[in-house]
Amino acid sequence: MKHTISILVENNAGVLARISGLFARRGFNIHSLAVGVTDDEKVSRVTIVANGDDYTLEQIEKQLNKLIDVIKVRTVKPDELLERELILVKVNCTAQQRHELISIAKITQAKISDISVDSMTLELSDSQPQLENFQELLRPYGIKEIVRTGTIAIQTGSASLRI
Numbered sequence: 001m002k003h004t005i006s007i008l009v010e011n012n013a014g015v016l017a018r019i020s021g022l023f024a025r026r027g028f029n030i031h032s033l034a035v036g037v038t039d040d041e042k043v044s045r046v047t048i049v050a051n052g053d054d055y056t057l058e059q060i061e062k063q064l065n066k067l068i069d070v071i072k073v074r075t076v077k078p079d080e081l082l083e084r085e086l087i088l089v090k091v092n093c094t095a096q097q098r099h100e101l102i103s104i105a106k107i108t109q110a111k112i113s114d115i116s117v118d119s120m121t122l123e124l125s126d127s128q129p130q131l132e133n134f135q136e137l138l139r140p141y142g143i144k145e146i147v148r149t150g151t152i153a154i155q156t157g158s159a160s161l162r163i
Contacts, residue, residue: 001051001052001053001054002031002047002049002050002051002078003049003050003051003052003057003071003075003079003080004047004048004059004075004076004083004151004153005047005048005049005050005057005060005064005073005074005075005076006045006046006047006073006074006075006153006155006161007019007045007047007048007064007068007070007072007073007074008038008043008044008045008046008047008070008071008073008163009043009044009045009046009070009071010042010043010044010069010071010159011037011041011042011043011044012069013146015044015067015069015070015155016035016046016099016100018067018069019046019048019064019067019070020033020063022060022063022067023048023050023060026046026056026059026060026063027056027126028050028052028056028060029050029051030048030049030050030053031049031051032047032048032049032053032085032151033047033048033049033150034046034047034149034150034151034152035047036152038119040163043071043163045149045161047150047152047153048156049150049151057075061073061075063148070153071142071163072161072163074155074161075094076153076155080155080156080157080159081153081154081155081156082153082154082155082156083127083128083151083152083153083154084125084126084127084151084152084153085125085126085127085131085148085149085150085152086123086124086148086149087123087124087125087129087131087134087135087146087147087148087149088113088121088122088123088145088146088147088148089122089123089124089134089135089138089145089146090114090119090120090121090143090144090145090146091119091120091121091122091138091141091142091143092118092141092142092144093116093118093119093120093141093150097141098115098120100141101122101138101141104122104138105122106136108124108130108134108137109124110122110123110124110134111124112122119144122138128151131148134159137163
């Protein structure tokens with residue numbers, strides 16, 4: 001089962017290594033990991049998406065809470081989750097295909113980030129299923145390169161993870 005774990009940590013050297021080491025020791029594979037500073041520059045939010053059973057997740061949460069630099073840990077339920085990921089896709093683009101790619105960008109609300117004589121780079125921030133669909137729409141043009149961020153997530157509604 002896929003789990004999204006949001007962790008507030010102090011911005012100290014080695015925090016990410018300790019967190020990822022904990023997952024590795026438990027044999028809990030990380031599917032996605034994103035780290036960013038919060039409104040307080042001394043605190044970062046680590047968002048981890050991982051697959052595993054409920055028991056393993058419970059053990060990971062307990063172990064995370066024991067780490068010195070961890071402030072708070074919350075597993076966000078799928079029905080309370082707003083998640084986004086960013087994708088940059090560089091595709092082959094001839095002069096004849098340019099109009100088609102611009103149309104795809106408009107329909108999907110993607111941004112054209114770079115354009116050259118023989119390629120176009122598009123960017124889109126959306127949910128994982130939408131990014132997969134976007135990628136499939138671009139595949140016939142010949143994908144030169146893809147870069148994706150890890151998932152970032154926030155709890156829907158008025159609930160928040162704060163210090």
